[in-house]
Amino acid sequence: MSLQRTPPGKFASDTDIPATLDIGFVNSRKRKQPDCDGAQTLDCIERLSKTISNELTKITSTLTDINNKMTKLQNDNININKSLGETNERLSEIEKSLNFLSERQDGFETRLKALEGQITRTPDLTIQLATIENKISLMEQQARQCNLEISNIKERRGENLVQIVENLGNIIKQPIRAADVVAVHRVPHADQNNKRPKNIIVKFTSRILRDNFISASRTTKGLNSTMLSITGSPAPVYVNEHLTLNNKILFRQSREAAKKHGFRDHNTSGRRDGGGVLVAVQRELRARPAQAARTRLRLQPARASSRSRPLGIKIGELLIHN
Incomplete structure (x- = not known):
């Protein structure tokens, strides 16, 4: 298909454009370039x-x-x-x-x-305890009713205690046979510092024999170790009942009180000096060492008697008549 030209005369513009034109009046600018390249x-x-x-x-x-x-x-x-x-x-x-x-x-x-x-309801608890202790002490003393105690006889190695008792009986004119002795031995002192010889405890077959032996020894004047053919310096020999430790303390304190107040024991002649009875009463017995036993001593007058009475020992009371 062929192109057709615009018909002439139709437009006011010149259709024949020259090949060369003067374009000096036209401004030109360069294109904006980026700050950095790739x-x-x-x-x-x-x-x-x-x-x-x-x-x-x-x-x-x-x-x-x-x-x-x-x-x-x-x-x-x-x-x-x-x-x-x-x-x-x-x-x-x-x-x-x-x-x-x-x-x-x-x-x-x-x-x-x-x-x-309970304690409030039993205010006599101390009395009951003292009664029980008294009964125990009485039983202990009754267990020794056939015993006697010989003091201040010098200890010897291999000594024959039965022979000593027999010799002592012959001296006091109360003959003793070996069959009359149930047991005989020495016992240590309660005080460990006591340097005296240990006492001899003799148990007889009967209480009557014991009492007769003690009575005979008290009627013998000047009983000493020389009479028993014991070598060394003469020393007095004492024969007494075998008392419990508490009774020994009670007896000693009573004797001291009797001496302090001028009371005297019976003498062999039956003569008495003064008159009265020393009564030592233990009212409260507490658990304590026997060496620290305490007694309460009470003196009361007694009627004179024409008959002499021996020393009597009773648990709770120790009577010394003179």
Whole structure:
């Protein structure tokens, strides 16, 4: 298909455009170029990427630390809750123990009140105890009713105590056979510092034989160790009843009180000096060492009697007539 030209005369413009035109009046400008070329752009992008990556790394590290701390706080919270639970259990056990102790204390107080009531209801407990001790002392003394005690005889190795008793009986004119002696032995003194010879305890077959032996020894004047053919300097020999330790102390204190107040024992002639009875009364007996036994002494007048009476010993009372 062939092109057709515009018909002439239709337009005011000249259709014949010259090949050369003067275009000096036209302004021309260059096209705006970018600040950097492609390499610089890639470098900028890379640096920006590194910066972002570093910041992201820091943020990630910070978030990791925060996460770790939160985990640690959670663990600490769990441990704290566990410790609080154990503490509560211990407090509960302590509370139970305190309640138990309080109940026991209440029980103790109740029992103590009951005991106090019993003590209040038995004001004579001390008297009852003294009575029991007196009975025991009496039984001990009765167990020795066939015994006598020989004092101040020098000890010798291999000595024959039965022979000594027989010789003593011959001297006081109260013959003793070996068959009359149940037992004979020496006993140590209650006071360990006492340097005197140990006393000889003799148990006879009967109380009558014992009493006759004591009476015969008291009628013998100047009884000493020389009469028994014991070598050494003469020493007085004493023959007495075998008293218990408490009765010995009581007897000694009564004799001291009698001497202090001018009382005298019976003499062999039957003559008496003065008149009266010394009564030593033990009203309260307490648990104490025998060496520290205490007695209460009471003096009272007595009627004169024409008949002489021997020294009498009684548990709780020691009577010395003169």
